[in-house]
Amino acid sequence: MLINGKIKSFVINLEASTERFEYAKEQLDRAGIPFERVPAFDGRTTASTSFPEYDEAKALSWFGRKLSGAELGCYFSHIDCVRRFLESDAVYGLSLEDDLELMPDAAQSLSSLLDYLEAGRAPGWHMVNLGRPVKRFGSEVARFSTGQQTRVLCRAHYFPDTTTAILWSREGAKQFLETADHIYMPIDHFLRRWNCHADAGYGFIDPPITTSGAESDILRATTGQDTSRARFYHLRKHRRLQLNKRNAKRNRKAFQERMPAGFQQRVPGE
Incomplete structure (x- = not known):
């Protein structure tokens, strides 16, 4: 399948992060993956409580700490995508962050994945998480050479954490938007929790996209961002992790x- 046939790709990028955008553009152009730039929501200097979608009480009780405006900015940027x-009218949506690093076979891997879907x-x-490896509790379903x-x-x-590269189905995207008015944890943690419940996520053991290792401009620490922890933070975190694993x-x-028996495999090293 041609990648640009049924897929719409987006690159999240802050206005001032021109070098990151140019590096991402160079890679995607070379791989033949058309994309649209999406201006990132910059929440680094905004108080979290100013956003009506943010449920701070639940963030403290469930996630164990407050979210920063920067974390909410990242969340809103993905909602925008x-x-x-x-x-x-695309069948598939691909949300990319501007610190992506494409493997040499990224385009071919994506094309094989679309054929499979x-x-x-x-x-x-x-x-599908294209940017973070599945390390545990996974079932192998296919191999693409x-x-x-x-x-x-x-x-x-x-579901793997981080949101460097997420491929969406239309149904998945619709259901995600239904939750967008109630935010109480960073987006990657929410996607993990949601998928641990719905069991509708996929990923690669060795993904075709990774990160450049550069610090996120959207999430970069900013003076005045309150991410203080709740009492018994570690107990709350342990409860959350155990529920996801269960x-x-x-x-x-x-x-x-x-x-079938041939597919009853676990992720190596688990």
Whole structure:
């Protein structure tokens, strides 16, 4: 499948981060992946409580600490990408952050993934994390040979964190937007929690996209950003992690019981 046939790609970039944008553009142009630049929401100098979508009480009780305006800015930027995708006629949406680093076979891996999805082999999927490896609680479902190497696709029962590169289905994007007016944790943690419950996420053991390692401009620490922790923070964190892992284990067991024996595999090293 041609990558630009049914997919709409977006690069989140702050207005002042011109070097990061040019580096991302150079890579995507070379890979033949058309994209639209999305101005990042800069929340670094804004108080979190000024955003009506932010539920600080739940952030403290569930996530264990307050969110910064910078974290909310990152969240709003991804919401913007999803809205733009749904306003288009594209079948798939790809949200990218400007610190991406494409592997040499990224375009071919993406094309193979789209062929897999077009064939209906991942019914009910919501999103694929293309920028962070699946390290645990995953079920291998396919292997794509790209010439340079073999990319292993997994049902990511424990969805990888970070949002460098997220591929969306229209249904997944619609359901995500339904939650956008109630924010109580950073977006990558929310996507993990959501997918641990819905079991609708996929990812690669060795993903075709990674990060350049540059510090996020959107999330860069800013004076006055209040991210103070709740009492018993570590207990709250432990509760959250254990619930996610319990759901991931349950979903993996149910998924593998439905699959043919050849697909009942776990992520290596787990």
